[in-house]
Structures are given as C-alpha cells and as structure tokens.
Amino acid sequence: MNGRTLPRFTIWRAVFAVLMVAGAYATYLRVRYGLGGVTNLSDQFPWGIWIAFDILCGVGLAAGGFTLVAVVHIFNIHRYKPILRPAILTAFLGYVLVVLALMFDLGRPDRIWHPLIMWNPHSVMFEVAWCVTLYTTVLALEFAPAVFEKLGWHKPLDWLKFISVPLMIVGVLLSTLHQSSLGSLYLIVPHKLYGLWYTPLLPVFFYLSSICMGLAMTIFESWHSSRAFGRDLELPLAAGLARVLAVLLMTLLFVRFLDLGERGMLGLLRVNRTETWLFGLEILLLAVPMVLLFRRRVRWNPSKLYGCAVMVLFGFITNRLNVAITGMEAGSGTHYVPRWTEVAVTLAIIALGFAIFRVVAQYFPIFDAHHENEARAAQPVREAADERVPAGVG
Amino acid sequence: MSKAILYDSTMCIGCKACEGACAERWHLPYGDKVAAEQRLSAHKLTAIQTFGEHFSRRLCMHCAEPTCASVCPVGALHKTSLGPVVYDAKKCMGCRYCMTACPFQVPAYEWNSRLPKVRKCDMCYDRQRAGRLTACAEACPTGATTCGDRDALIAEARRRLAAKPGDYYQRIYGLQEVGGTSVLYLSAVPFEQIGLRTNLPQQPLPQLTWRVLEALPNVVSVGSVLLGGVWWITNRRDDVARAEGGKKR
Numbered sequence: 001m002n003g004r005t006l007p008r009f010t011i012w013r014a015v016f017a018v019l020m021v022a023g024a025y026a027t028y029l030r031v032r033y034g035l036g037g038v039t040n041l042s043d044q045f046p047w048g049i050w051i052a053f054d055i056l057c058g059v060g061l062a063a064g065g066f067t068l069v070a071v072v073h074i075f076n077i078h079r080y081k082p083i084l085r086p087a088i089l090t091a092f093l094g095y096v097l098v099v100l101a102l103m104f105d106l107g108r109p110d111r112i113w114h115p116l117i118m119w120n121p122h123s124v125m126f127e128v129a130w131c132v133t134l135y136t137t138v139l140a141l142e143f144a145p146a147v148f149e150k151l152g153w154h155k156p157l158d159w160l161k162f163i164s165v166p167l168m169i170v171g172v173l174l175s176t177l178h179q180s181s182l183g184s185l186y187l188i189v190p191h192k193l194y195g196l197w198y199t200p201l202l203p204v205f206f207y208l209s210s211i212c213m214g215l216a217m218t219i220f221e222s223w224h225s226s227r228a229f230g231r232d233l234e235l236p237l238a239a240g241l242a243r244v245l246a247v248l249l250m251t252l253l254f255v256r257f258l259d260l261g262e263r264g265m266l267g268l269l270r271v272n273r274t275e276t277w278l279f280g281l282e283i284l285l286l287a288v289p290m291v292l293l294f295r296r297r298v299r300w301n302p303s304k305l306y307g308c309a310v311m312v313l314f315g316f317i318t319n320r321l322n323v324a325i326t327g328m329e330a331g332s333g334t335h336y337v338p339r340w341t342e343v344a345v346t347l348a349i350i351a352l353g354f355a356i357f358r359v360v361a362q363y364f365p366i367f368d369a370h371h372e373n374e375a376r377a378a379q380p381v382r383e384a385a386d387e388r389v390p391a392g393v394g
Numbered sequence: 395m396s397k398a399i400l401y402d403s404t405m406c407i408g409c410k411a412c413e414g415a416c417a418e419r420w421h422l423p424y425g426d427k428v429a430a431e432q433r434l435s436a437h438k439l440t441a442i443q444t445f446g447e448h449f450s451r452r453l454c455m456h457c458a459e460p461t462c463a464s465v466c467p468v469g470a471l472h473k474t475s476l477g478p479v480v481y482d483a484k485k486c487m488g489c490r491y492c493m494t495a496c497p498f499q500v501p502a503y504e505w506n507s508r509l510p511k512v513r514k515c516d517m518c519y520d521r522q523r524a525g526r527l528t529a530c531a532e533a534c535p536t537g538a539t540t541c542g543d544r545d546a547l548i549a550e551a552r553r554r555l556a557a558k559p560g561d562y563y564q565r566i567y568g569l570q571e572v573g574g575t576s577v578l579y580l581s582a583v584p585f586e587q588i589g590l591r592t593n594l595p596q597q598p599l600p601q602l603t604w605r606v607l608e609a610l611p612n613v614v615s616v617g618s619v620l621l622g623g624v625w626w627i628t629n630r631r632d633d634v635a636r637a638e639g640g641k642k643r
Contacts, residue, residue: 036505076628107488118468125467
C-alpha cells in the first residue's frame with residue numbers, strides 16, 4: 001500500500017535526492033556562516049564558481065531562447081517552430097536559476113534590487129543587472145502562452161500575440177547587450193587576466209559563443225526530451241542547427257587565433273603553464289566538434305550529433321571558467337579551488353533545472369505546441385500550407 | 395584643492411604607528427597578531443610590508459578616476475572633490491566587482507559576516523573635511539607618511555628626488571599610474587621590488603569599459619531598426635507568397 005504511493009526508484013532520482021540534500025545543507029551553512037563559511041573566496045580572489053559557472057555559463061547556456069526566437073519569429077524560418085518553445089522554456093528556467101545562484105553569491109542578497117533604483121550607467125554590472133531583469137520578464141511573457149493555452153485563457157493569449165513582435169525584438173536586443181556585456185565585465189582587468197583570454201574583443205567573443213551555446217543547448221535538450229518523453233528527435237531541425245553551429249564555431253575559432261596573433265600572444269602557447277593546457281582543452285573541445293559537424297553523416301546521426309553538442313557545451317564552459325578562474329589566478333597572485341559547499345550549491349541548481357524542465361514539459365504544451373496552435377487556428381489547412389511555401393520560394 | 399598622501403619608503407622605519415592609528419580610528423582590534431599580518435583585509439585597512447631592508451605601505455590609492463567607483467553597479471563608491479574615494483555601505487549589495495576590478499587589489503570583504511561590507515581606507519574623509527591630517531600621517535614619527543594638497547606633495551617629492559639623487563629611484567609612483575592616484579610613493583629601489591604593480595597603463599581603466607558602454611545606444615537603435623526590417627521583409631515575403639499561392643489555387 002505504502003509502496004504504491006512512493007515514486008518509483010531510479011538511479012537519476014537517487015542522484016537528484018542526494019544533490020538536493022547536499023544543496024540544502026550547503027544553503028543552511030551559507031545563511032548561517034556567510035560567504036566565508038562556505039566558499040574558498042578571498043580578498044585576492046573574490047569571484048569563484050558561482051560567478052564563473054552559475055552566472056557566466058548559466059546565461060550563455062540559456063541563449064537558445066533568443067537565438068531561436070530570432071530564427072523563427074524575426075527571420076520567419078517557420079520550420080524551426082517545433083523546437084522554439086522548449087528553447088524558450090530552457091532560457092526562462094536558465095535565467096530564473098541564474099538569479100537564484102546570484103542570491104547565493106551576493107554578499108547582501110536582500111539588496112538584489114538595488115541597481116534598479118541606484119544607478120551607475122558607467123558600470124557594466126549595472127547594465128547586466130538591468131538587461132537580465134528585463135529579459136527575464138520578456139522570457140516570462142514569451143513562455144506565458146504555454147500556460148494560458150493549458151488554462152484555456154484566450155483573452156490574454158490574443159493580447160500577447162498583439163505585442164509579440166516588438167516583445168521578441170526587445171528580447172533579442174537585451175540578449176545581445178548582456179551576453180556581450182558578460183565579456184565586457186573583464187575588459188577592466190587588463191593587468192589581471194592572462195594574455196590568452198584578455199582581448200578588447202571579449203564582448204564579441206562572449207556574444208558569438210553564446211549563440212553557439214544556445215544552438216548546442218537546443219540540440220542537447222531536444223535529444224534528452226526525445227528520450228525522456230519517448231518522442232522522435234526532430235532530426236532535420238537539429239541537423240540544420242548543427243550546420244549553423246559548425247560555421248559559427250569556425251568563424252569564432254578563426255577570429256580567436258587572428259586576434260591572438262594580432263596581439264602577439266601566440267608565443268604564450270609555447271609556455272608550459274596550466275593556462276596553456278586549459279586553453280588547449282578549450283580549443284580542442286570546440287575544434288573537434290566543429291570538424292565533425294561539417295560532415296553530413298555526423299549531423300544526421302542522433303548519438304554522434306548529441307556527442308558533438310555536449311563537446312561544444314563543455315568547450316564553452318571551459319572557456320568561461322578559463323576567463324573567470326584560470327586566467328585570473330596568476331594576476332591575482334593566488335590559487336582558487338572551490339570548497340565542496342560551492343560545488344554542492346552549483347550541482348543542486350543544475351539538478352533543479354533538469355527536474356523543473358521535466359515537470360513543466362510534462363504538464364504544459366511544450367513539445368506539441370505546434371500542433372495545438374494549428375488546431376486552434378481558423379484555417380488549419382492553409383496554415384500547414386504556409387510552412388512549405390517559403391521554403392519553395394527561398 | 396585635492397588632498398593626497400605621500401609615502402616615502404626611504405624614511406619609513408617600519409614602526410607600524412600608522413597601522414595602530416588607523417585601527418583606532420576605525421575601532422578595529424589591533425594587537426601583535428594583527429600587526430604581524432602584511433596584507434590588507436577587512437580588519438586591517440593599511441599594512442606595512444617588509445621587502446628585505448626596505449619597507450612599503452599599502453592602503454587605498456584613491457585614484458583620480460577610480461576603477462572601483464566606475465564598476466560599482468549601485469554607485470556605492472565615489473571620488474569626492476576633496477580627494478578621498480569613499481564607500482556607502484547602505485547601497486552596497488555585495489557583488490564584489492570592485493574587488494575584482496581594483497588594479498591595486500585594495501577593497502577587502504567581511505567574508506565571515508552575515509551582513510558583510512566592503513572595507514577600505516577612506517583617507518580619513520571626516521578628519522580631512524574638518525581640516526585635520528589623516529590619522530596615519532599624524533601618527534608617523536619620521537614623516538615617511540605626510541598628508542596635504544596633491545600638487546604640493548608632488549613638488550615636495552620632486553625636491554627630495556633632486557636633493558638626494560643617490561638615495562632615490564628617480565620616479566614618483568602614483569603620478570601617472572591608471573591616470574594618477576592620490577597616494578604617492580618614493581622608494582630607494584624600483585617599485586616592483588617593494589610590491590607595487592608596475593604593469594599598469596597610464597590611462598584610467600574605466601575608459602576600457604566606457605568605450606563599450608558608450609556604444610550601447612547605437613547598438614539598440616541600429617539593432618531594433620535592423621531586426622524590425624528583417625522581420626518586415628521576411629513577413630512580407632511570406633504574405634506575398636501566400637497571396638500568389640492563393641491565386642494559383
């Protein structure tokens with residue numbers, strides 16, 4: 001009797017439970033003993049993995065939202081519509097979790113709202129704070145139709161449709177601003193950040209790489225949801241994204257090395273230091289999937305495609321960690337290794353992201369949104385025809 | 395007239411009277427244990443450091459164009475017209491960007507507090523406003539730390555360099571570093587040998603981010619026109635295709 005009400009035991013549920021318990025204990029320690037009690041941060045090294053991973057990677061990984069909104073609704077490439085809503089959900093969840101992580105990292109989380117009324121337009125952080133606040137609101141509105149459809153609220157749905165185009169344009173602009181600004185944060189430390197990463201082009205690299213992360217994340221998340229919900233992977237769409245990803249990766253790597261050469265930093269690659277090896281790892285994790293994704297055979301093979309997407313994600317995670325940690329250590333004259341509690345909070349937040357995504361995707365029209373829209377449309381036949389026409393014209 | 399501090403390493407005897415006076419002024423505990431620490435921290439806002447037979451003193455440099463004030467998202471730090479860079483704890487939300495960005499690695503954090511603040515020297519702003527000397531300058535028995543108008547102190551530093559050329563490394567640290575600071579150093583040896591960062595540009599660092607932030611209004615206006623245009627064209631193309639498709643049917 002009792003056994004029936006308990007959720008079925010799986011290895012992933014066990015992992016989730018362990019991570020949640022560890023995260024909850026670390027949270028208690030954070031609240032009780034302050035930052036010093038749970039982190040290895042110091043006056044020499046004030047930003048650790050909560051900034052490097054939770055914020056820098058988190059925002060980057062959530063870039064699929066604005067990328068796909070631009071593709072589907074601004075460039076009007078409708079065939080990508082089936083994977084738009086999952087991408088928006090990923091982005092919305094991503095930003096909510098970034099804000100959650102920020103509550104751990106800020107010394108005074110109760111003052112998280114201060115930048116909204118205490119302005120300093122000279123601060124990159126101020127701009128990031130405003131953009132993230134506004135963009136999270138935009139994402140909530142972009143995701144709201146899924147909720148309203150579920151609840152059958154047609155009035156607000158029509159209202160959202162009315163403002164959707166300007167809303168999406170604003171969303172793409174806000175993303176452009178703050179994705180690049182996360183790179184600009186480091187423009188002010190030329191004396192601290194190692195030569196392999198410090199460049200005036202940091203904002204450009206952060207922006208381009210966020211689009212790559214967004215594309216890779218969309219492929220990653222379609223693959224996982226196809227397995228979790230027993231659906232077919234939208235392979236033609238994922239393969240299409242992968243092709244764009246390969247071209248973007250090539251551009252990014254080309255400009256990276258061009259910039260290193262221009263600044264006379266290529267010599268650093270011959271120095272035997274931790275920085276060189278981790279830079280190598282970063283480049284390898286991007287160059288290998290780039291080469292592979294240029295092959296049609298790889299793009300149209302679900303598991304190989306997935307493997308490449310994961311490599312790209314790890315490549316850019318390495319990049320962000322290199323900028324925020326590896327590259328800053330020597331200049332700060334110290335070493336930083338996160339304490340277990342820092343890692344526990346980060347892992348708990350990631351696990352929470354996966355779990356919430358799963359639950360929301362189960363109860364709200366995320367994956368079959370496309371069909372529901374069609375069903376609700378007055379002329380379903382014409383709508384379906386529309387999809388094919390642009391492809392024929394273009 | 396902007397106030398400044400001149401620290402002459404050749405005159406310093408390492409007595410740490412400045413440290414004691416500073417701790418007293420901030421009501422911070424000061425004993426043998428704290429005195430032995432050679433590093434700035436939330437409970438030590440100035441520190442005497444030993445480099446062989448030379449001494450150096452660390453404190454906030456009070457930059458002419460402070461990096462910390464430029465990066466602070468809530469404007470908790472600002473440069474006063476009197477010279478000191480001051481901190482308003484009531485605004486601070488604890489993002490610690492000032493600590494990451496400070497070229498002299500000065501701001502310290504109350505890591506073990508539940509309501510933490512940033513801590514740094516404020517060049518005794520209250521005392522200076524009342525026309526008094528900073529606590530450290532008042533306490534210094536040898537005149538290694540002096541306090542006064544920046545221009546007058548620069549003139550004094552130049553006089554010392556010229557009077558005893560053999561005793562000094564012939565430069566003033568703080569004259570041009572990151573656009574100039576309100577704390578100036580004289581030393582017998584090159585500055586990197588007394589722990590000062592010499593790889594800093596002569597331009598104020600805030601320019602590096604301002605150059606990007608300045609462009610944002612353009613990114614927004616050009617971007618919105620561009621995205622709106624793309625949307626209009628692609629949408630129009632679909633409309634036309636739809637209309638033509640309808641005719642054929």
